[in-house]
Amino acid sequence: MAPAEDDISIDEKRVYAGSAGRTDAYVATGTGVVRVSLSADKIGAFDMVARGPIHDVAVLARDGGTADLVAAATPEGLAVAAVGDDPEFALVDDEPAVAVGAEGGRDGGLLVAREDGAVERVAFEEGEGGGPSEAASTTRLGSVADPRAVDGALVAAADGMFRVGESGLTDVGLDDARDVAGNGMPLAATGSGLYWLGNGWMTAREGAADAVAADGDGHAMAVVDGELLVHSGASEWDDETWWVADLPVDETVVALGYGPGVSVAVTDAGTLCVDAGDGWRHQVVGVRDVEGVALAVVE
Template sequence: MSDEDSSLTEKRVFAGGDEATTAFVASEFGLARVAVSDDIVGEFSLEHRGETTAVASDGRRLAVGTPDDVFVGDDDGFYGTDFGAAVAVDYHDSLVASDGERVARYDGAWETVAEIDGVRAIDGDMVAATSGVHRLDGTHVGLEAVRDVSSAGTPLAGTAEGLYYLANGWMRSIDGSFTCVSSDGDRAHAATRETLYARSSGGTWTAVALPVDGSIVDIACGDGVYAVTADGVFLANVGDGWRHRSLGLSGVSGIAVV
């Protein structure tokens, strides 16, 4: 593989039309950039050739986890941070990342804030791990075998046993083996390998009919709701039903919308 193929493309990360939503999809083949206009899934391109393990955005910057480093992208391009291999990234005041055990915060240099076994995802100030839900400082706040967590609004956690929300302790909403959860505080979604669920304004969870088969691995909210399957089908819904397009990627691990 050439140096050009193994590094993130140096271009304006957030450049695009004013009316277009830009999404980034992490996969084992590379990091894809997808333009979405309303609910039309338009052009897409690879920003990085090579495995990407996680992706997140704070609206101004992009964080990309790879087996080699955590990269940060903005309008000036991408740069490495010397973190090493990462399985989870997010922004909470500053960039945070984990290699599966170490959880660290970046402010020009990395500072370890916790050691947690089996980290799978980070969202805001919460960490999903095989040992349960933790705060960024490592404090355990319940559950076990947690695959994903969402901290916005009412915290949600997806586990091998069910979908939970945090009230007076963790309360189960739906039985099942959940692989991902997502919320922006108003809209909330969760998925098993077979079914995507959406939460109504009244708090009721219902199954969503999708136009494609395939396991949803991540969901994000922006002008609409966006989702991606493990085999690289990108879906968008801004209120008029789901549109979709295959990106030709495999091993998809996450999505971030800016």
């Protein structure tokens, strides 16, 4: 991969950490998972850490000194790896997966949407070196039509939004749900608009919404009618609290993610943009068919 545009060395991955620490962005693409090292808004080394079509990617934070996991939804099944300098992805099942997300409030659990519409909860035991064990327990929760995204305890699908509970899935409304943010204020991106969950689903912005992400602390981003919108962090979520971001590239954003103190947007042309509070910086990472992005704290 080509070096980053910033004037920092990329000879050693840890060089980006400094006082800001290091966060890795995992980008799911049609050809594999690309990992990009970040330190605040400095973009460092990037490399392909898994190959083959990847439909979605998520990071599962775990407590007690156990290594966090990065999970990839693939046509061959769910693949996971321990977050670190040398992640090694391994399949934990052979059921084609189209979306994956960390289930909020449940230590060690992922929610996985399968190609046939099944939604499952997958739990892991600690393996050697703090990574996942080869065996994972799986619980089927129900099914939806054409699942598109999973985040927190919410599933976005062609037939609407669904909430995950102990007993299964509950239809919570909307149609043509394309993406969901379940961390903090629930947000839904649909073919008719961007919605937030108040007294029912409330309209934040009308238009075709294709992507949404939130940090759980009042900050959020969404792509509506091809424009990247940013939420101010205010307690309100209506139209006036969103504004159009001034990105450094004239490209369409297709994937959104948050890490500690950083916002990440990845475009359809394979450009990763990051904002740590002082404006957007960017780096072309040379991939197409971007499907998703997830961020993991490394150090």
